[in-house]
Amino acid sequence: MSKEESLDNLYKKIDATSKTRFHASRRLKLHTKCSTYTVVLISLSLILIALMQAYEIGNNIESELVGLIQVFSAIAVLVYSLLIDKNDYSNSSEKMYSCASRLGELKKKMHPLIGTEHNQEKYDELRIEYDEVLRLYETHSNNDFRADYVQAKLEMPENYTIKGLDWMVAKAYIFQKLLFNFLSYLIVIIIIGWVICWLWFGTQPLSS
Template sequence: MGYCKTFLKWLFCLKERERTVKTAAEKLQMSMRVTAKCRYNAAVRLQRQGAFAFFTTTSLSLGLIFIPLIQSAGVSLSFTPDVLNMMQVFLAVSVLVYSVVIGTSRFEVRAETLTECGDKLKELIRSIDKDKETKIVFSNDDLAAYQERYSDIVTDTENHIRSDYGLATLEMNRDYFFCGLPKFKIFLQANIQRGFPFIVPIFLLSIEVVFITDMIGITKVLTKYL
C-alpha cells in the first residue's frame, strides 16, 4: 500500500513543485537564474532553426542542380520534360524563399545576443552572491539597484517563448521539482512547440527526395499522378 501511494504521488507530482524562497533577494536570484536559462534555451533553439534552414536551402539547391544534370546524361527518366521543368521552378522558388528567410530571420545574430544576455545575468547573479558574503540582509535600495540592472539586461534582447521556459524548469533540478505526468506534459508541449518551425522544410525535403527517387525509377509514389 505504501509503495502504491508513493508511486501515485510521483505520477501526479503531489508535492511542492518549486523551491521555497525565504527572502526577496533569493526570489530575485531565482528569477534571474530562470531567465538566464530561458535565454540560453532560446539561443540553442534559434541556432538549430538556422542550421536546419541552411541545410534545407543547400539540399534544395543540390536537387535543382541534379535534375538538369541527370537530364543531360541521357538517362531514362520516369517524368516528362515538362514535369521536370515544373519541379525545377518549384525548387528555385523554394531556394529563393528560404534564402530570404535566413537573411531576414538573422538566426545566428539573435542567438548570439540571447547568449550574451544569459552571460550578463550569470555575472549579475555572481555579483549578488559575492555581496551576500558581506551583507546579512539586503536593503530595499540594494534590491532596487539589482532589479534595475536586471531590467536593463533583459530589455535589450528579445523575449524567450513558452517552450524555452518549460525546458528550463525541467533542467533546473535545484529550483523546480517536476516528476511523473506533469513533467512529461511540459516536455511534450515544449518539444511540440519547438517542432513547428521544422514542419514546412521537412515537407519540402520529403517532396524533393520522393520526386528524385521517382524520377530515376527507385520508387513510384508520384509517377501515376504526374
C-alpha cells in the same frame, strides 16, 4: 518587504531568464544551420535534376512536370534565402547568448547575498541592472518560445518541483513545440526525397 521583492525571488527570475535565453540561443543557432542546409539541399537537387536531364537518367525525367519542379525549386531557394535574411537567426542567437552570459555574471554577483538579511538598496540596484540587461539585449517577440522557458524550469528543481506525470507532460510539450518549430525543414526534405525518387525510379508519370 513582500516575497515578490526578496533577493531570493529576484535571483530565481534571473536564473530562469538566463537558462531560457541559453536554450533560445541554441534553438536559433539550430534554425540557422537548418535554414542554410535546406537552401543547399534544394540547390543540389536542382543541379541533380539538371544532370539527370543532360544524361537522360530516370524513368520520369522526360515528364512535363520536370520544368515545373525546377521553377518551384528555384522559387523555394529564393524564399528560404529571404526568410533567413528576415529572421536573422544567427544575430538573434548571438544576442540571446550574450544576454544569458550577462545574466550569468549577475547571478554570480547575487549568489553571496542569497539567504542574508534583506537589503532594499542592494535589491533595487540589482533589479535595475537586471532590467538594463534585458533592455540592452531586447529581441523580437517572434523569438519568444515558451518551450525554452519550460526547459529552463526543468533545470531548476530547487525552485520548481516537476516530477512524475508533470515531468512527462512537460517533456512532451517541449517535444511537440520543437517538432512544430522545425517541421518545415522536415517537410522540405521529405518532398525533395520523394521528387528525386519519382524522377529516378517512378514507373508512371504524374501527367498524361
